[in-house]
Amino acid sequence: MEPLHLVSRDYQSQDTIVQVRDVKIGGGTRVYIAGPCSVENEAQISEIAQAIKGSAHILRGGAYKPRTSPYSFQGLGEQGLCFLKEAGQRAGLPIVTEVMSEEEVDMVAAYVDMLQIGARNMQNFALLRKVGAQRKPVLLKRGVAATIEELLLSAEYILAEGNSQVVLCERGIRTFNHTYTRNTLDISAVPILKHLTHLPVVVDPSHGSGRWNLIEPLAKAAVVAGADGLMIEVHNQPEQALSDGPQSLKPEKYKALIQKIDRIVCFLEEEITCKY
Amino acid sequence: MEPLHLVSRDYQSQDTIVQVRDVKIGGGTRVYIAGPCSVENEAQISEIAQAIKGSAHILRGGAYKPRTSPYSFQGLGEQGLCFLKEAGQRAGLPIVTEVMSEEEVDMVAAYVDMLQIGARNMQNFALLRKVGAQRKPVLLKRGVAATIEELLLSAEYILAEGNSQVVLCERGIRTFNHTYTRNTLDISAVPILKHLTHLPVVVDPSHGSGRWNLIEPLAKAAVVAGADGLMIEVHNQPEQALSDGPQSLKPEKYKALIQKIDRIVCFLEEEITCKY
Amino acid sequence: MEPLHLVSRDYQSQDTIVQVRDVKIGGGTRVYIAGPCSVENEAQISEIAQAIKGSAHILRGGAYKPRTSPYSFQGLGEQGLCFLKEAGQRAGLPIVTEVMSEEEVDMVAAYVDMLQIGARNMQNFALLRKVGAQRKPVLLKRGVAATIEELLLSAEYILAEGNSQVVLCERGIRTFNHTYTRNTLDISAVPILKHLTHLPVVVDPSHGSGRWNLIEPLAKAAVVAGADGLMIEVHNQPEQALSDGPQSLKPEKYKALIQKIDRIVCFLEEEITCKY
């Protein structure tokens, strides 16, 4: 195994707190990131932002979409960033979006509060260096076939460039399972990562399962296993979504889920402080 | 996909309750199965049984061990069954053990309260038929590369012979991960199975991770994801265990874990009954 | 890793020659095993045997079929063995069939010249011991998620009981690929096994791919990679086969394939003897 350095608990024992505007990720709180897979138009992202604003800390939405086929909807691009930014501002939520191109890092960073590196780009080292050399926090998703070590060393690329504001995201791995789930969520990655690194770890049960009706049990599992937050796809009309409809929750379902998660979090925190 | 029949929710919507002497598995309660990987001698199994009796519902212990190598410790055989039976009786716990041979089914069933089919034998159809044709309840473990469908159809073999007292057990699948875990626990299998079948589903975080320090987060995750119970390896001297030492908890750690799990279960049950 | 013993090249450097009646497997020749997935009736197996007799050394046919579902065709049982035996005798071919139950080993061995242990039973240690304790040669198939080491240690179980007439069979592993192939044939297993063990190694491109039109390239690949033989499913009416139709060759296609393989084998053997 390659040695870990800046990302390791040996280098820094204390939890890193990643600050996305006024939202703190890491160090014991739980953060909810929610929104649609893709920003589709101004009304859609604005409506979703308004619907979830009391139940989410950060608004997500894709303007540049990594699609398997060049003929699938590729996102609205910079216009999508505008819509996302306005929706976030109106709802009072910081925003995160994926950046897929080195050449677009600065432009995208000018619009958003946090940059996401998608699973397919987890080992796009040129892109990792670019987001490491700017100052916005980074959400780094685990590749579908990436080991824990590879995820941490990809984060190391970002830290080595001077940016230590990195959040790791488990989002399901590729296994022989494919009938009932799109990916297999690796819950054990959460405690392993929390043990090895000081960086916060969030879980994406939407991609981790690919099915909206598995999001609730997996979100609960992630939180009790020690995740610092959740990233969940929410769409106002999943059946008409341009991407990822089958794994998106409607806002009402999302809000009901977060209420349940919040109660588990309260309960777990009481446990920690032994007041129960 | 092959059609499911007797095991499906379509055939029987209500949860099956599997009764192991006076312990009920399924239908809303959580059951804890604990004990060593192998019965090593009379004192060992007796001591462990006494140590866990207040924190476990069923005592486990292997007398016939499926070992990759013919030169590894293969279990004490029938003498191990005697020791297990005595230990269970003294502690007031029903007992479960693995049966590996068609020819030993009747003999093993005469000693124990529940028969386990191990992961390696999940598609040993002759053995499935044999345990289906006798009356003791069966704990069927998922194979390391078995799909959800294959697990359910293996259970179907048992039910088709007339024995509907079957508990399914998720215990980790084989993926590209191998550095930090022995297997990858597939937590999403729990809600999927609970949706498809009326049979109870338990989770084995000991084999599911292969490391004692991952058992707690994975046990919690399994319970909140809907598992009907847990199966956990407990050893009084893990460092000297003849098998599976690295994934075994000491009795004190096990008891502390079960207290935490019990509190989560209470909390979840309140949620279900809306009294919170 | 567990230590290898009787199966290892360290224990015996010279190739083991497994003798199935007058057919020798191992030591430099190439052996072709062919026949239908299942023996379906007397006419079917007889017709296939006649059709392939000049192009196969051993006739295969399943009388006891390991099927995922208890409701799928399970084979004709002992009657199938009779049909297979007669077909083999008439065609002058030794026969191999799968045995799935410890209790049937002696009965099946009385009919056939070689016993097959299927992939699902590769770690059915009770069955391995049983076929190790009788004298007919054994064809041991690799499990879909079995490592090379696990396959070799399963063979070790057979040798440790006194039967050293074991042929190993690579037949595809389970990976994330599932659209174009049923399994992923692990060709690299062939040279690795040949390096580690003195036992012969054959390849089953029918199960290894699940598609008849991949059998030819994979059969060629297996032979040039060092396989001691091939096992190929042949059916006179694949579209009406009770099992594995899509991966079965018609006799004419099979014979044409074997002619091509034979020419490659000649070529390779010339290479070995430097006469080219």
Place this chain on the structure above:
Amino acid sequence: MEPLHLVSRDYQSQDTIVQVRDVKIGGGTRVYIAGPCSVENEAQISEIAQAIKGSAHILRGGAYKPRTSPYSFQGLGEQGLCFLKEAGQRAGLPIVTEVMSEEEVDMVAAYVDMLQIGARNMQNFALLRKVGAQRKPVLLKRGVAATIEELLLSAEYILAEGNSQVVLCERGIRTFNHTYTRNTLDISAVPILKHLTHLPVVVDPSHGSGRWNLIEPLAKAAVVAGADGLMIEVHNQPEQALSDGPQSLKPEKYKALIQKIDRIVCFLEEEITCKY
């Protein structure tokens, strides 16, 4: 499944011939690409180029290396390109090297005859578009967890930008195997790809196995399975290589291998023309 378009045999039934200077890939010939993992210094690449020039059609060598850790040797960069170019010119061989960054595509393309997209960047869509928008041929390696469909759709990104000079490369997938091989070479991908697409397909047995002593059997297997060429790592001092030493052949071994492969190719071509 997403529909294939420009890459499919339905769109173009005839084999695409990719031309790298005067070397033609596709359409029935076999092309050998060889050289070190990394260009380490002027003498090393020059010496290797001289040693293999009679046995290779294209010289490979990495100047920008995708390394899991930011602290591993990252390649010599543009200086490495200079050394590679000079070595190629002196040996009379066209050259191929990996490009990892959108921003470096034009610069790298100015030095080399063919651009390689590595497995980690197979779904770096920004980079795919960049190499699609320039005119040098592209060698696209399959990602370690990429399906056949995903590989073809990544090629589709390049063709959709106007560059149809694309060669696909199978180089091993990530499975549960990890003791004896670094990856599992998916030989069945070759005939499947040849059936689905008109683009040439080469195989990299060096990465596909990770062990020099598996290269020969896998190279032979690839060729008989229909590969249009091979990509093999050759180093003059593998034990001192800065990267991939264990999977590199020495020049003499490489040349001996190519002689054997050439004889198989001759033999296969005779077969095709029925002169045998």
